[in-house]
Amino acid sequence: MRLLVFLSGVLLAGGAAAQTVKIGELNSYKVFPAFLEPYRKGMQLALEEINAAGGVAGRKLELVVRDDGGTPGDAVRVAEELLAREKVNLLMGTFASNVGLAVANLANQRKVLFLASEPLTDKLVWEDGNRYTFRLRPSTYMQTAMLIGQAAKLGRKRWAIVYPSYEYGQSATASFKKLLAKAQPGVQFVAEQAAPLGKIDAGAVVQALAQAKPDAIFSSLFAADLQKFVREGNTRGLFRNLAVFNLLGGEPEYLDPLQDETPEGWWVTGYPWSAIDTPEHRRFRDAYQKRWQDYPRQGSVVGYTAVHAAANAITKAKSADSEKLVEALKGLQMQSPFGPITWRPIDHQSTMGAYVGQLAKKGGKGVMVNWYYADGAKYQPPDQEARALRKAP
Amino acid sequence: MSGSALLLQFLNGLAGANSLFLVAAGLSLIFGVSRIVNFAHGSLYMLGMYVAVWLAPATGFWAAVLLAALIVAATGALVEIGVLRRLYQAPELLQLLATFALVLIVRDFALWAWGPQDMLGPRAPGFGDAVFIAGAAFPRYDLLLIALGPLVFVLLHALLTRTRWGTLVRAATEDREMAAALGVNQRWLFTGIFGLGALLAGAGGALAVPREPASLAVDLAAISDAFVVVVVGGLGSVPGAFLAALVIGEVKAFCIGYGYSEITLAVEFIVMAVVLVLRPWGLLGKPLPAPRGAAAVEPPLGRIDRKAALALACLAALLAGLPLAGDEYTLVLATDILVFALFAVSLHFIMGPGGLASFGHAAYLGLGAYGAALLLLRAHAPTEAALALAPLLALGGAALCGWFAVRLAGVYLAMLTLAFAQIVWSIAFQWDSVTGGSNGLIGVWPAPWLASKSAYYYLALLVCGIGIALLWRALGAPLGYTLRAGRDAPLRADAIGIDVRRVQWIGFAIAGTFAGIAGALYAFSKGSISPETLSVPRSVDALVMVLLGGVQTLTGPAWGAVLFVWLQDELAREVEYWRAAIGAVVLALVLVFPRGLAGYLKERFAR
Known part of the structure; x- marks a missing residue:
């Protein structure tokens, strides 16, 4: 009997997990708060929009947010926790270039998608680029x-x-x-x-x-x-x-x-x-100000667009499988508050300007x-x- | 440079020097009297900045400076009464742990109170513009600072030499025990000096407002500069601090003026290393009084008896079973804990029984890690060879630094090790073609047979277990006892034929090597390595682990590492202001268990 209860518990838990797609977001929230507090608000706004519109590929989207302590060593451990314990479907985030490169390196080893939202280093997509790493922001x-x-x-x-x-x-x-x-x-x-x-x-x-x-x-x-x-x-x-x-x-x-x-x-x-008055930006700005009673910063746009990028990729792939997500992101075209952007297949860099x-x-x-x-x-x-x-x- | 350029860079250096002096003078005074290495001094400086920027719109700039200095002074005095006063009886350096906790708390407090955005304060009224000197504009406010530094110096000097209170302060600086024996009320003396030091830090911060924004990273920048000035000048010496601030301010300005700006990353540490090697007590410092008598303050570290050995063997067996019970992440976290346990135990090896507190122990962790990464990536060595040979780099570094360090004592030694670590850090940070510069090196993965988390965990368990056992065994061997003799009674040890320096040097090299082993394991567990591994915060982590566990115990540092890494992992996940939470936990532990966790247990069960 007890075994039965246990088994059904396992099945239920498995079922519940299957209902959401999890993004594992890690960032140096306490080291660079000026950029990353607005970033977190942008992510939250995007998440609410996506789930209000029915989620992705028939499932709700979930963000699991972690502080990476601002050092590559700790960030790698936090990423491992997201992968092993939270069973996230993809990794996202990081700010400083050394942390971004370390997490990209881990993502390549573990064969899991890493959507580097902020780090600017050119190496992330060129010299040290890898199959599983994509970068949103315009590089240095x-x-x-x-x-x-x-x-x-x-x-x-x-x-x-x-x-x-x-x-x-x-x-x-x-x-x-x-x-x-x-x-x-x-x-x-x-x-x-x-x-x-x-x-x-x-x-x-x-x-x-x-x-x-x-x-x-x-x-x-x-x-x-x-x-x-x-x-x-x-x-x-x-x-x-x-x-x-x-x-x-x-x-x-x-x-x-x-x-x-x-x-x-x-x-x-x-x-x-x-001052930006394009319809896509006005919509973003109004929604952001309504949600947070504050104006958007650069970080807000990056966080918001990163979550939407993940959602777009999952919708296109109709799956949260890493390999399929990688293929979906290559050449993916999507809307952002700055206008349409494309994820370049040749170096995994988005064309966000x-x-x-x-x-x-x-x-x-x-x-x-x-x-x-x-x-x-x-x-x-x-x-x-x-x-x-x-x-x- | 032309004559006018020389003059202007000289003035720039003077302005920088005088703002350095204000922070450093307080730190020096506090150390001189109370022997407290006050890590939180930079936090007091930061608090002064924030309070001044915050008050200035309401009260005007000058009133804000005054109020900020007073508020920070009151904060400092409260900290002394509420926290530090309870710790003067505790083992040396424990106050350092308390001030480290304060750093974490103050930083998160500032973030909570004033928000994440930098705050650029107002210009000083009446001093907002520039005057023309030798054909170039020079900020009027900088001239004010140049005048203010000497003024503060003279006032401090008068306070210390012309008042009764100052006489007592100098007496306590010279010989604390004797002053106490003659009936000087130390309690109020200490509170007063801490308040004065905080006042100077707060004023320094407030006066920096017209030159730089209040931001959350200011605390660490200020404290490292202030430490360097205090040590170069000679601990406890106000004139020394003044002279050192001048030297460092000018050296920096001229490095920039002559186009060697890259070197400013480490130039103050190079100056400090040179000064300490040539003048072991700083420019104007005096040798610290030799430890009075040889009465053992601490009983010798207990050897591991049969019962304890049995318990540890059981623990090892339990740990060996971990891959069966825990999930993958448990193994990742356990690997980190093992690595840091070895790192902490290696520091304790010299710091506890050896009495050589290294503030730059991360240098050897980092050298081991870089050694492993370079062997793998540049020399294409197999994992096994990289792991085995990498600690030799750490051994080399430790032997080099140790050779100079063991000629110094106490905080001077600590600061020389810190300087060495900073110099190694700046080399790793700038030597792009070899070390990958600030980004570091990636792709440091172990061979396939070690790729699984459980395989790597077993490797870490085996290597760290053996490493820790060897270090503990060595402390019970003649080497450990001679180290101990060199700490407690260097003269007597010398007299019975122990070459104290040589023993300390060997101890230092051994400790560095084992830190290097931990570093090599660390690199392969993360897959990448960056200069952060060599940085001061990593060194501080090791100190915290040792002190948390109990510096006068054998196994304590290992428990300290377990607790600290686990706390960090747990709190960073669960708590919004996790740094303040770590600070609060550390502070509570320090107050409840001033002898460390293991020290407390030992006392408790010894009865």
Whole structure:
């Protein structure tokens, strides 16, 4: 009798599990809360929308969210927990590049789909790309490429560069130099400053850059480093008469704290949430503000779109089986708050883009003006180059 | 650089130095009197920033600075009365564990109270613009800071040399026992000095507001800088801290000015390592008083008797049966626990009986891990060879660092090991072509026969079990006893013919090697490795495990590792503010079991 009860329990539990498709989401929620709290709200909104519309492939979608502690070692353990205990159908998330690469590496080993939502490193889809890993956000290379057009148009000769000294900043710098030198032959790079992440010595850096007498600056600083650099540069008049380009500088997470310190005229990649009036974005923004009584940040869009991407893949595959999901994601076309995106089969990178524009002050707050949408599909290296960079199929 | 550029970078360095000094002076004072290594000093600094940014719109900037400093001072005094005061009788370094718990709690508190977004505060009224010096704009506020540092220095100096309270503080710094014997009320002296230190940290934070935003990562950045300044200057010496802040501020500014900006990642640690090797007590510090008498404070570590050996054998048998009972994840978690248990036991080997507290033990964990990854990926060695040879890299690192470290004592030694770890970290972080830079190396998977979770778990159980058993056995062998002699009575040990330094050096190298074994196992269990394995937080984890279990017990550190890894896993999953929760648990354990878990059990059952 007892055995019977036990067996029926097992069957019931199995049945219940079959009713939901589980996404195992892991992220460094407490290390990068400024980006990831809005991200979590975006995910939640997408989840509610999907389930209200009947779920995916006839099943409800479920999110199992975990904090990965912000270190690759802990993240791998958390991912193992999601796979072994929660029996999730796919993995999603991660923020820092080293964590993203470690989880991608695990996903490849365990043959399970990993939808890397945020990490920007180019290696994730190229050198270290693998069959099971797909990335949503435009990579460091793509976002850098988005700024090249404007940078070359200005025809400035002497460029100075400042970047946070880790892989993101280094590869942004390398891509920028390579692409600009191609677009504008004869350009000179007169100074380069690497700043320890979170610990820029802004006064000395600004002084050293001014010393090189550049006529333009390319920066990939963000968060606290960017704020310190901007205030110090404003005080010392560094930016007067200079063209400045800053990767990610227009994302609300990094722009909003600047307030009346916002440097006007800078070219940035970002997200002018209040001004985008396409129907797909308006729908997203209204739903988000209704659900959370707060405005969306860049993180909100990434979290929202990542969950929808997973749902789209499952619907297309009519299954939550990893191999089928991988095939479904290749070439998948879907709608996002930024417009339609495609998941490139050749390197598993989505064509989600970013907005390029200039910073301005409005009522003591920073906003983006003169902006336009840079579609990610247009800022890729030629297919041959991408194929050559990628070792995995 | 031209003359004016030199002058401006010099001024930049001065401004940086003076804000460094404000934080470091308080830390130095606290250490000098109470011998507490206050990890939470950076958190007090961060609190000062947040409170000032938060109050400034209502009260104006200057009033906000004053209020922030006072609020932080009151917080510091309360912490001393509520927590630290209960721990002065506890084994050395336990207060460190309490302050570590405070770091976790304060950070989550700030996140809860002020939200996740960075907060850029106002400019200082009247000091928001720039003045022209040698043809370039220089922030007026930085000039104020340059004037403020020396002013605070003079005031502190007057307080310490011209007042009765200051005399008592200096007396206690010089010789705490003697001051107590002469009837100085230590309780209020300690509360007062902690409050003063917190006041300086809070003021330092508030005064940094016009230069940088309040953000949640500021605490660790501030504490590591402050530690370096305090140690370079000489613990407990306010003039030393001032001098060291100047040196470090200028070195940084000129590295940037001359275009060697990549080196700023580790330059202060390089300075610290050089200073400690040349001047073991910092620039203006004095040798710490030799331990008074040789009366054993602690009974020798118990050897494992037959009953305990039987119990451990039963435990091993139980663990061997785990793959039959648990699910796959239990094995993953158990593998992590085993690795960290070996890591903690290896640290305890030198820290407990050896008295050599290493603050940079993760260097050897990381070297072992990188060794394994490099052997596998670059030399294409088989898994078995990579696992076996990787610890040699850790041995090399430990032998090198240990050779210098054993010439120092106490916190100076701890900080030299920290500096070494930071230098190794920055090499791994920047040497892209070999170590993969900040991303690290991926694809470090074991051979097929070890690929299953249970196979790898058995390997970890076997290797870590043997490793821990060997280390414990060595502590009961002559090596362990001579290490112990070197800790308790170096002079007597010397007199009876023990080469104390040599023994300590050997102990250090052994501990590093076993940490390297743990590291190699760690790399293959994760499939990847990144500089984070070498970083300060990992080193701190090891310290926490050892102290949590009980530094004066034999098996305690292993239990500490089990508890800490399990807690982290459990709380991160179940609790929203999980870091604060870990902090609260650690704090509660420290207050209830000041001798560690195993220490408590030993006392309890010894009766």
